[in-house]
Amino acid sequence: MDFTLNLTQEQKLIMTQQMQLSVKLLQMSSFELQEYMEKEFQENPVLEAKYEENSETDKFKDRIDYKELIKYFEFDNYGSQSYGNYDEDEVSPFNFISNSKSLKECLHEQIGELNENDYLKSICDYIIENIDNRGYLDTTLEEICKEIKCNKELGEKALIIVQSLEPDGIGARDIKECLKIQLRKKGVEDEVIYKIIEEHIENLADNKYNVIAKDLNISLKDVQHYGDIIKSLEPKPSRGFFTGDEVKYIVPDAYIRKIDGVYHIIMNDSLLPKLSINSVYKDIINNEKDKFAVEYVKDRINSAMFLIKSVEHRKSTIYKVLEKILELQKDYFEYGEEYLKPMTLKEIADNLGMHESTISRAIRDKYIYTSRGTIKIKDLFTVGYNNEQGEDISVRNIKNQIKKLIEEEDKTKPLSDQAICDELNNMNMNISRRTVAKYREELGIKSSSKRKRF
16 A cells, blocks of 8 residues: 555536526526516615616506596495595505405404404404414314313303304314304205215215215215215315415516517516616726725626626527427417427427526426417426327327316216227327326326216
8 A cells, every 4th residue: 555646637517606606597487586686786786777667658548547447436436435636646545555354354353243242252363363274273172261261161152153254164173064064054954964974074085975875875866966065065264365475476488479470489578677787886996096996896797797697698598498499389379289299308408409407497487478378388398109190199188188088978987097098099199098097197087986976
């Protein structure tokens, strides 16, 4: 054993900070990039950001519409406030402020309107605060009574009051109680349906009508009727109420429009601010007295310039990808979903001379607006199968055909996966029964035994 000193030569790709940032910006959605650019604008003093503004004509038109809207509201008695004259200075923007009410706020308001004593109302309010996002009581009544030091009889009375509120089924302790509350409010008194909920809720979920019919000594048709009623109820009473989560709106990164018979890609430039370098800082660079300030400004300018270049590179990459997609999927944009061709990331990457990971990042969380609505770019990528004629058929078209066959089937004799497979093979879509089962499950469609009607 001895120590030796060797000289070797090798090639390595080391991701610099700037390269990492460029990759990071490419995979950001428009919303994420907008937030990032605003953060950089606040931290980097040499950056200037400018959003496109509407013309004065548009502003004037908006003001007219704004005042006409008020007149319309007042005329139809949508609001009790009288606005008097409609001069711009007289209209308060506070008249248009609204706030989404949460489920708990709605429940507290209903409690406040009840003709009950304040102590009982306070117990009801405490119970409401223990309701979870689904609309169920998140803790036991015993624990609540122990925490607020009230007797169980009063706690049960308060819970009954809470469960009588809207939406139906609120304040239930489990799904069985939730369904029973809704049935009672609908005036359903048939004991059989309550027995099915109590003893056979799992069998009902699995469409095991034979088991339920045999146990309760009723016909399959009656079980199915009861099942239809139960399945029409709401298992999550909180559904449709504001939960506190802000809605994120989808903004397309580009528009694909047909102009004079030719499709064009128009990038959505109005979404992001236009970045530039503040010319004031050029004077600081020319001033050689304060070397520290000069170095700082140079560093900030370099950072700003790289951000501007990265944003432009992101835009050009997305444009190139969309250009190639438009070339390959022209029939889809022209005629619709049935003409969507199989297309993979590798195919686009090879055509553009890029890596698959770059294409994947470029389409991540990106949307385009077309004549057929807003589409996620990723949804246009799909694998396919070759039929006997050698034509490529996309998975989406196969799924649509499976869905169509199931929608048109005889519900008393639903198609099995093998029967669907045979039908697809007759249409020159050569796939196996296991593949049919896989696609059916991905579509959220139950098996034939669970689709059967009596």
